[in-house]
Amino acid sequence: MQDDLGPGAVHLPRFLSIERQRALVDECRALVDGPVPAYVPIVRGGGRMHVRMLCLGRHWNGQTYKYESTRADYDHQPAPPLPPSFVALARELAEAAGMTIDADLCILNYYDADGRMGLHQDKDESEPSLAAGLPVVSVSLGDTARFLFGGLRRRDPVAATLLESGDGFVFGGPARLRYHGVTRIIPNSAPRELALAGRFNLTFRQYDVNKL
């Protein structure tokens, strides 16, 4: 089943089995509460984001909107490495959507019941990566999110899609710079087997095009 999202955007509902979801949730839990923990970024204008964030592979600095190796906007710790199993997962989802990625970074976000993310473009990856339309590959785990997907301009119309646990969502090529965001989380909607309150979302990206 695919929503009509336009070229380059593919929703992969229930892509991951519940066993794979459970294993990933365990990994995400260990990462966000690990030695380099997730934190709530404060962005350029001074606002606090409504997620806990942990970047793997490269760190996205919420003050400069640039990627870097250490968390200069927070605790100066190095970004933890991207596990090879995560790289393989991103590749698998991209291929299922008819695209390719050799991910070198992942932004892992945890949304509690009040979590949300304003409409934005993912445009801080390298110029060659954006020009090549290398996709953003997203994996949702836990509570369902109301996800907005718009156009290339902020004022373009947006469509709302529910992203449920185990869903993939891939946008690349002509869709790579489309605006998107999360308006709300539906509490207690996660599969019971995950024993998870809230939602993890992983978005994989490829900054360095020379890896292809």
Ligand SMILES: O=C(O)CCC(=O)C(=O)O
């Ligand atoms: O949580 C989501 O589904 C979207 C996350 C997102 O837009 C981002 O990390 O840039």
